[in-house]
Amino acid sequence: xxxxxxxxxxxxxxxxxxxxxxxxxxxxxxxxxxxxxxxxxxxxxxxxxxxxxxxxxxxxxxxxxxxxxxxxxxxxxxxxxxxxxxxxxxxxxxxxxxxxxxxxxxxxxxxxxxxxxxxxxxxxxxxxxxxxxxxxxxxxxxxxxxxxxxxxxxxxxxxxxxxxxxxxxxxxxxxxxxxxxxxxxxxxxxxxxxxxxxxxxxxxxxxxxxxxxxxxxxxxxxxxxxxxxxxxxxxxxxxxxxxxxxxxxxxxxxxxxxxxxxxxxxxxxxxxxxxxxxxxxxxxxxxxxxxxxxxxxxxxxxxxxxxxxxxxxxxxxxxxxxxxxxxxxxxxxxxxxxxxxxxxxxxxxxxxxxxxxxxxxxxxxxxxxxxxxxxxxxxxxxxxxxxxxxxxxxxxxxxxxxxxxxxxxxxxxxxxxxxxxxxxxxxxxxxxxxxxxxxxxxxxxxxxxxxxxxxxxxxxxxxxxxxxxxxxxxxxxxxxxxxxxxxxxxxxxxxxxxx
Numbered sequence: 001x002x003x004x005x006x007x008x009x010x011x012x013x014x015x016x017x018x019x020x021x022x023x024x025x026x027x028x029x030x031x032x033x034x035x036x037x038x039x040x041x042x043x044x045x046x047x048x049x050x051x052x053x054x055x056x057x058x059x060x061x062x063x064x065x066x067x068x069x070x071x072x073x074x075x076x077x078x079x080x081x082x083x084x085x086x087x088x089x090x091x092x093x094x095x096x097x098x099x100x101x102x103x104x105x106x107x108x109x110x111x112x113x114x115x116x117x118x119x120x121x122x123x124x125x126x127x128x129x130x131x132x133x134x135x136x137x138x139x140x141x142x143x144x145x146x147x148x149x150x151x152x153x154x155x156x157x158x159x160x161x162x163x164x165x166x167x168x169x170x171x172x173x174x175x176x177x178x179x180x181x182x183x184x185x186x187x188x189x190x191x192x193x194x195x196x197x198x199x200x201x202x203x204x205x206x207x208x209x210x211x212x213x214x215x216x217x218x219x220x221x222x223x224x225x226x227x228x229x230x231x232x233x234x235x236x237x238x239x240x241x242x243x244x245x246x247x248x249x250x251x252x253x254x255x256x257x258x259x260x261x262x263x264x265x266x267x268x269x270x271x272x273x274x275x276x277x278x279x280x281x282x283x284x285x286x287x288x289x290x291x292x293x294x295x296x297x298x299x300x301x302x303x304x305x306x307x308x309x310x311x312x313x314x315x316x317x318x319x320x321x322x323x324x325x326x327x328x329x330x331x332x333x334x335x336x337x338x339x340x341x342x343x344x345x346x347x348x349x350x351x352x353x354x355x356x357x358x359x360x361x362x363x364x365x366x367x368x369x370x371x372x373x374x375x376x377x378x379x380x381x382x383x384x385x386x387x388x389x390x391x392x393x394x395x396x397x398x399x400x401x402x403x404x405x406x407x408x409x410x411x412x413x414x415x416x417x418x419x420x421x422x423x424x425x426x427x428x429x430x431x432x433x434x435x436x437x438x439x440x441x442x443x444x445x446x447x448x449x450x451x452x453x454x455x456x457x458x459x460x461x462x463x464x465x466x467x468x469x470x471x472x473x474x475x476x477x478x479x480x481x482x483x484x485x486x487x488x489x490x491x492x493x494x495x496x497x498x499x
Contacts, residue, residue: 026385029064029075031056039068041210047481050368050397054078057398064384069209070216072098074372074391078398080405080429083438086381087373087394091439096374098391101221102212103203106236107243111286113294114371118440122287127444129291133179133267134299134445142179143344146452149175150459154341156188157464161494164311169193172303175452179299180292181250182257182264192250196296199246202239204483250296251289255279268292295445302366302436302449303456305486306357309364310457311494312487314466316474317412320356321466325497327352328462340497342458347451353458355414357450361400362431363412368397368485370437396434405429467493 034040044067045052056065057078064082066075077083087094095118104110113126132138149171156167166188173193174185183192206212212232214220225233257263258273271288273279280288314321331349332340342350372391379386386392401409406416406428419427432450436443443449460466468475468491475490 026380026383028073028387029066029384030060030062031065031067034068037070039070041069043067044069044210048368048479049481050395053369053393053395054398054401057395062384063382066390070213072216072391073387073389074393075375075386076393076395078395080399080402080434082381083394083399083434086379086386086392087438087441090379093377093379094373094375094392094438095440096376098372098374100207100212101214101218102232102236103206105218105221106214106233106240107202107206108240109203109206109243111290113290114298119376122290125287126291126294127440129271129288130295131444133291133295134448136447139448139451142175142448143451145178146175146344146455149178150455153456154459154463157460157494158496161464163188164492164494165308165489168307168311169300169304171456172300172307172452173296175303176296176299177250178264178266180267180295181254182266182269183250183253184264195246195249196300199243200297200301202243206236206239207483247289247293251292267295298443299445299449299452301484302443303452305366305484306360306364306453307456308486308489310356310360310453311460311466311492312477312489313360313363313412314461315468315490315492316477318465318467320412320414321461324353324356324457325461328458332462340462342455342462344451344455347454347458350454350458352414352418353454353461355417357454357457358417358431359412359414361435362406363400364479364485364487365396365400365431366435366484366486368395368479370394370396370434371441371483373438373441394434394438399434400431463497464494465497467495469493 032040032043034043053065053076057063057076063079064075064077066073068074077086097115097117099105100115104115109115111122113130116123116126152174153167153171156170157164160167170185170188170190170193173190173196177183177185177192185192214232214236221233223230223233225237251268254263254266254268255272258269263269268288271280271291272285279285327350328342329340331346332342335343335346337343347353370393372393375386375388375390375392377388399405403409416428417430432446436446436449472491478488479485480488
């Protein structure tokens with residue numbers, strides 16, 4: 001009883017000092033007034049929170065808005081300048097991640113590539129390995145693989161166009177599984193696609209904002225699992241076992257193939273036995289396992305999100321589709337490709353298609369809210385105080401829909417990235433600056449993702465026409481609410497083109 005009382009008093013004191021920190025000479029950024037213990041928890045929307053944050057920014061006339069949920073302060077950056085000034089220019093102060101006690105500790109995912117602390121020496125090693133596996137030089141080596149998998153994707157579209165989402169997911173998984181593990185995915189129901197999707201689903205539940213009290217009061221993690229009210233502890237332990245099993249499956253599969261001598265060269269196999277003979281020590285083995293898992297999680301999510309949005313937008317904007325198809329036709333014809341199918345070596349000539357990709361990323365960002373950063377020391381910006389320990393979130397949607405940066409932001413128009421007469425100085429800001437992370441958290445696989453997306457877009461448009469049912473009227477565009485977002489699919493037709 002005494003131990004429980006001591007824990008309760010400690011928890012109350014920690015909560016008091018978190019809720020009522022010492023005064024600072026500068027004010028916090030403005031936000032909704034909250035005086036209850038839970039703070040702004042009930043004010044935060046479950047659907048499209050980025051729109052609410054943007055509206056608060058306009059309401060309070062500030063590029064930064066802040067709110068408290070229990071004892072945690074969050075500051076949302078809603079302008080291009082604020083994001084660049086803090087997350088890029090002051091990257092040394094904003095490159096850490098806020099700790100999720102449920103996900104990082106109870107679920108055992110503290111060493112995951114995208115959530116590990118920037119101060120952990122593993123972070124630099126992860127980034128170095130990922131750059132070697134997905135950087136510009138490595139990407140060129142994968143051209144043949146990308147082309148083979150695109151051919152498989154097109155065959156899926158021909159066979160069952162209404163299952164285009166499944167084909168896109170299979171394609172994204174197949175590319176990364178081959179790169180990371182040397183594993184060949186043959187169909188949409190492959191075991192390893194299920195493994196990855198289950199892991200992503202569990203991670204989404206465990207990272208859900210405001211869902212787990214232990215994230216706000218870490219002392220709760222010491223409550224015994226058998227106690228009433230400790231369901232979160234039992235759930236975390238169950239997820240920990242399951243996530244560990246799921247991350248081990250592809251890694252152990254590669255090692256088994258290598259021992260048998262029948263493996264395909266891959267990112268993991270090259271690193272596990274760098275001299276071709278001896279396996280690395282357990283510490284290095286563990287780093288390779290987490291890095292390869294990061295390759296899979298990062299590359300598949302971005303590709304799937306962008307490609308689903310791309311297909312939906314082409315159905316809605318057939319004038320854009322026809323112009324891109326004409327460009328692809330002219331390039332492939334110049335290279336005597338009788339099938340009209342573009343290859344990776346053609347991508348540098350598809351200028352308008354690059355503009356289409358940029359506009360897809362602007363209009364339908366992969367992540368409307370970027371993964372959260374953490375302020376590691378006190379800071380000030382625009383006359384506001386940013387306390388150390390604050391969660392800092394970039395509202396990508398607010399930037400890409402800012403009419404000062406992108407005139408007529410609600411209109412899908414790749415012309416904004418073509419420029420007047422091809423003059424690059426008249427082009428609007430490249431949205432890729434906001435879509436692949438910031439500062440020391442910028443995605444090291446951007447080049448690989450862009451090449452994969454462009455080749456897939458070019459191939460689909462070269463072989464198919466995409467449209468919607470005009471008798472029912474133009475569909476309303478809506479977006480999914482998740483860590484990675486895309487346009488909610490609506491009924492479309494995908495029909496073969498006559499080449």
